[in-house]
Amino acid sequence: xxxxxxxxxxxxxxxxxxxxxxxxxxxxxxxxxxxxxxxxxxxxxxxxxxxxxxxxxxxxxxxxxxxxxxxxxxxxxxxxxxxxxxxxxxxxxxxxxxxxxxxxxxxxxxxxxxxxxxxxxxxxxxxxxxxxxxxxxxxxxxxxxxxxxxxxxxxxxxxxxxxxxxxxxxxxxxxxxxxxxxxxxxxxxxxxxxxxxxxxxxxxxxxxxxxxxxxxxxxxxxxxxxxxxxxxxxxxxxxxxxxxxxxxxxxxxxxxxxxxxxxxxxxxxxxxxxxxxxxxxxxxxxxxxxxxxxxxxxxxxxxxxxxxxxxxxxxxxxxxxxxxxxxxxxxxxxxxxxxxxxxxxxxxxxxxxxxxxxxxxxxxxxxxxxxxxxxxxxxxxxxxxxxxxxxxxx
Numbered sequence: 001x002x003x004x005x006x007x008x009x010x011x012x013x014x015x016x017x018x019x020x021x022x023x024x025x026x027x028x029x030x031x032x033x034x035x036x037x038x039x040x041x042x043x044x045x046x047x048x049x050x051x052x053x054x055x056x057x058x059x060x061x062x063x064x065x066x067x068x069x070x071x072x073x074x075x076x077x078x079x080x081x082x083x084x085x086x087x088x089x090x091x092x093x094x095x096x097x098x099x100x101x102x103x104x105x106x107x108x109x110x111x112x113x114x115x116x117x118x119x120x121x122x123x124x125x126x127x128x129x130x131x132x133x134x135x136x137x138x139x140x141x142x143x144x145x146x147x148x149x150x151x152x153x154x155x156x157x158x159x160x161x162x163x164x165x166x167x168x169x170x171x172x173x174x175x176x177x178x179x180x181x182x183x184x185x186x187x188x189x190x191x192x193x194x195x196x197x198x199x200x201x202x203x204x205x206x207x208x209x210x211x212x213x214x215x216x217x218x219x220x221x222x223x224x225x226x227x228x229x230x231x232x233x234x235x236x237x238x239x240x241x242x243x244x245x246x247x248x249x250x251x252x253x254x255x256x257x258x259x260x261x262x263x264x265x266x267x268x269x270x271x272x273x274x275x276x277x278x279x280x281x282x283x284x285x286x287x288x289x290x291x292x293x294x295x296x297x298x299x300x301x302x303x304x305x306x307x308x309x310x311x312x313x314x315x316x317x318x319x320x321x322x323x324x325x326x327x328x329x330x331x332x333x334x335x336x337x338x339x340x341x342x343x344x345x346x347x348x349x350x351x352x353x354x355x356x357x358x359x360x361x362x363x364x365x366x367x368x369x370x371x372x373x374x375x376x377x378x379x380x381x382x383x384x385x386x387x388x389x390x391x392x393x394x
Contacts, residue, residue, distance in 0.1 A: 011273055017041070018277060073191075076179060080191045081131060085124075091271065092120050095219065098267040099226055106229030112222060119215050126208040127193070135198030136184035136380065138165070138173055146170035146184045146199075149379035153363050156304040172199075172364070174300055184380060187289075187298040199378045206293065206375070209286040216279035223272040227261055236260060296364045296371040 017037070023029060024038020053061040072079055095116070104110040138146055150171040152158055157171040164175050165182050174186035176196050185199035197205045231237065240246045240256050247253075261269060292298060365371065 011270070015277065018281070022281065074178060076194055078194055081194050084127065084192055088120065088123065091219075091274070092116070094267065095223070095271060098271070099223060102226045102230065105226055106232045107225040108222060108229065116219070116222070119211075119218060123208075123211055123215055126204060126211055130190075130197075130201055130204040130208050131193045131195050133195070133201040133204055135186075135196040136200040136378070138162075138167065138170060138182035138184050140167050142380070143167050143170065145380045146173065150185070150364070156301065156308055172298065172301070185298060185378075186300050187292075188300065199380060202293065203375050206286070206289060209282055209289065213279055213282040213286055216275045216282060220272050220275040220279060223268050223275070227265055227268060227272075230265065231257060231261070293375050294368055294371055295362065296366065296374065297362060 016034075020034045020037035021041050024035050024042075029035045029038075050062060050065060053065050057064075071077060100113060102108075103112055136146075147168060147170050150157075150173075152171045160169050161167065162169045162175050162182050164180070167182070169175075169182065170184060172185045173182050175182045176186065176189050178189050179196055181196075183196045183198040185202070187197040187202060187205075189196050190205070193205070195201070236257060237248070237253060240253060241248045244256075246256060289299075292302070
């Protein structure tokens, strides 16, 4: 019984840590223990660790840790790629060792031994394709393709030169400080892929997320069918009702069946819960990026728009304060000016209410179908094809 409770507590703690790490910054968790756990995981623990290293080993120890941090976080490295492969194949290995002996079973056929391997193989293929594909590197040779593909909106993108690459900077591009290159339609740098996600590999990245979400759902459901098959084959319900006198209804049977499963198949249950949690995380991440793709926006652009709107808000507040100050000075200087009607004062709009929402329409958002086609068939490749065709015809 102690083992079952230990497994339940382990699962709850794992779930709490995952929620705190991923959602601790949400406004709904402000001032709660989840926010404090998030701060400790993301900043506090590392800060205390650095202080401890500095206290024990001095400046040399701290510098060594900072050098490792720079290598891991600020330079291309395969660490997260190795971790991904270890998690994927490690999970699949435990599933083979613990569950393949029950296939074929009451609910699952022998084909699932091979379809599971095929599913994992396709996942690895998509991982390699995303990791080693060109995200859309902008160079002096191909910069004209990207300049013609994406016009400047003169709001968050204007005509200028990349200070590092010394070439014109196309709209929607960004110089990645980690990869040290300009990337067209830059979305973000993905440490798991050790690669940037840009114009030419967003489709591979989205396929990777969707496929891994489906793999996790498939694995979790398959393990559930294995457990259900064992309950059926071993006649657990029949034994509980006939020999132990438990009523034959869900409310009475469920706790006893779950207790039996936790004792006999704890590895399968842990794997099933792990895959279910990962599938939820992947679903959220895929949903977020799918929404960006369908509105023709990138992660980088969402931050740019937030910065622009924040700056615009401060500018309008400053203008409103200036106008209010001028109005008060003019009222003090003109004694003969008739008093304004109280009704007009009551109905007058505050200057801050005149702040206009700048981002009414994203000029790059051209509709669902066009946005989807742009992800599948990048604009720069199409513009390159059109220019080559024109040259041949001429």
